[in-house]
Amino acid sequence: MTDSRVRVTLIGVVALALFCALFARLWYLQIASPNQFVEAARDNSVRKLPEPALRGRILDVAGRPLVDNRIANAITIDRKITARQRELVIPRLAELIGVRASELERKLDDQRVSPYTAVPVAQDVEDSVIVYISEHREDFPAVRAEPIAFRRYLHGSLAAHVLGYVGEISEEERKAQLGVGSYELGEGIGKSGVEQTYESELRGKSGVTQVEVDSRGRVLRTTETKRPRVGNDVRLTINLDVQRVAEESLAQGMLGARIVQDLTNKDEFETFTAPAGAVVVIDSTDGSVVALASNPTYDPNKFVDGIATPLWKQLNDAANHYPLVNRAAAGQYAPGSTFKLISGIAGLQSGVISPGKSIEDKGRYSYPTDPNRFFTNDNSVAYGSVNLARSLTVSSDVYFYTIGGDLYYRQRHGAPGGDALQKTARAYGFGEPTGIPLPGELSGRVPDSTWKQRIHKANPEAFPYPDWLPGDNIQLAVGQGDMLATPLQLAVAYSAFANSGTLYQPRIAAEVIGGNGRKLRSIEPIVNRSVPVPGRAEIVRGLTGVAYDTEGTAASVFAGFPAGLVSGKTGTAQVGDKQNTSWFVGMTPAVNARYIVVVMVEEGGYGAATAAPIARRVIQVLNGLPLTDVAIQTPPKGN
């Protein structure tokens, strides 16, 4: 027994040692160790559920909503749906809402949706479906019908190129936005237009609900709620009425041109293609864009729920003329005779012409060193004695060829002011983006000797002549050759002329309005620079003649129009093997014009034929006149 007692003691010692080990370990875990376990426990159980903010609205200049949000009943499926539940629910749901099961599967497997939010698989479902699901909840585990906000473009495709659209944020955009305030996967972001440029105002601030979840991810309790803050409204400078009329008129004019014969084609019968066009209306007093239309167009509503692939292909197909392209800011065209305003100013600035001095227009012009090469007026019409005003009214090419030629002569002989054409063009904003707060703007081109050498060096085969030749400068003076401008650039340039020399950066948004309806800040007009406006009265007289003088190029278009209401300039630009680009820049009223209306129709023929009638209707709405349908002029005279 004694020996046994010793052995029992031995067991006791072992037990003591083991209990000491337990105490030591307990002490270490709970007292001695750093807080790693506490943190691990918190990480374990805390989840942050982002709650997206309602995006701000986009309003027109009068505060009428152009874009808002629609709260719609959507069917969502919880991501934590089990495979078994899925097997049962998907076919049932597909049957109920009438879509293919594979479509639901695809949406449910879309990894772009945040793993902590339910996946929307159907929206705008009928009320009966919602009722059915709620009454048969046990048949639809993990399925919920809940309201979700969808972006709504109230007027369909109206102002689509201004407004842009919203889409799910891409991986690259997420990386680019990291510093700004992080975006969740699957969150919407402005992809184009105002939606993109004013993203930070419109977006608002997502709310966060911090919840504690158990080991299976089920929510136990809410520990912290930060309500989402609704995005700010942005009031644009766009006027809904003018915008609508501009788009309608453009569409009318393009349709009309398509049934008119192109008389410049002497070989065969051909109507104008008129596949695309643009209208820009700018308030010359502050650079506000009143309307901006581009045709063909698209409906941003189609992007709201992720755009369908076939539609996306359509929108990016050459055969459809790229409806997504905003031709007002990203379309580059030879400006044709609308450029003569700049050439005239350049001529006056450099002194090669003066307002009162006339030039004898014999219908053709040749540069002294190359007397056998003729630059002709349209149809070689001879206008006789032409001063600055008349040159604009009748659109005498010879008058401006002379300016181009004389300036070339100065360039060649190192006389001052030889680069007046290019200098004036650049001063008036050509060759650089106007800075309109819309993505994708292009800068056009003001060609000169440096540019010509550069493209020759870059591609000698396509551009064999490195030298700036007389013809280059002469063609430039009538807005042809290698000169390229966007409709917006023309509008900005004419605005600066109209307001006596202030070149504004076009303004598209007027103010930011907080969620409570109070104005947060104005978006002030931005002056880019001052530009010289010599001979303004003479030029205005000439441009008014375009509309009212019997020999004005657009006189037939504006026949019967109230006196003094409009001045402007037609343009008919030749484009390689295509039909002529039809231009008209209208200004209303004629003197000290408040509004500049630029109309451009690709392959639309004479400026007076297609563009001017479109502009006429826009000028009607700007002046509160009754609207008359766009009447394509045929055959017009002068370019």
Added chain:
Amino acid sequence: MATILADRRARLVTSPLRHLDPILVLVPMIISALGIVMIYSSQRTLLEQAGDDPLYFAKRQVIGVALGLVVMAAMIAIDYHKLRELALWGYGATVAALFAVLIFGVEVKGAQARFDLGPLQMQPSEFIKLFLILVLAGYVAIHRGELNAKRIVISLAIAGLPMGLIMLEPDLGTDLVLMMIAFAILLVGGVKARHLVVLALMGITVATLAVNVGVLEKYQIDRLTSFAVDGTDPSGSGYNQDQSQIAIGNGRFTGEGLFEGTQTQSAYVPEQHTDFIFTAVGEELGFVGSGLLLGLFSLLVWRTWRAARVAQDRFGMLCCTGVLAMFVFQIFENIGMTMGIMPITGIPLPFMSYGGSSIVVSFACVGLVANVTMRRFS
């Protein structure tokens, strides 16, 4: 009249109940009460979410404890010398039950270890602990101090028969407990040093074979080894242990508060009402609570050890030794496992873990020990 009273007093004086160890009997009751509270705390959220009565497990545990108290009273009442013969029947019946459970039992979490008796489930492998202690103590005590090789082999066979059956369920944890019981009884029963060495070698050989021949399932090996591997992934075998250590560590000094433990209330620790009940105490009651619980267990072990020391005869001493080994190993293995210093095996924490069979057997063992101490003078 006076003589009757005196006689009654005399009987009372000599009644063994006078020598009942109150600490030994009270401590398990306190621990069981705490156990019921912690079972409720760890399961109420899950049960509520499932739409069940949050008190479901707690209520069943109360029944188990009540049953245990009755059994303990019975074990105290019957002279333990009589238990020696009774235990043989018990041993036989339980071994038969272990056979039967392999055929008729219900499979729970991969082990076929229980009978489903309507509202109750019975786990014969729990009961075999008690009967092995009694039978083995009885056999070894007869051959007081003269344990030759043959007798050791018979002893091993007594232990080995149920162990083999339990191995088939499979229930590695219970086998380990039985091994410890047998080892302790043989040790105190007077096994010679050279036999001890042989036993140890045999143990190692059996373990090696079990691992290599494939008697043990892969998951059993993983569970045994994962605690020693650092940085185990949360989804793998180390998940339980990671989560249970996080829970205990999260408790700090005073704990998160009863019903307030984030790990516990969020059901991050699997099997928290059974094998991992200690983590609920650790997180919600902190070092104060879990230290106190360890203290209560120490008291229980101390009184059991004392009972072995003061036992009147060899049989009593060996019984207490068996119970002592059982408690010490179960407590150390279970709590050590939750704190990451022991491998994970399915061994319940006496008086704390949910499970009627375990509770009843634990109380029965305490009853046996109390029985031995209080009859040490008779």
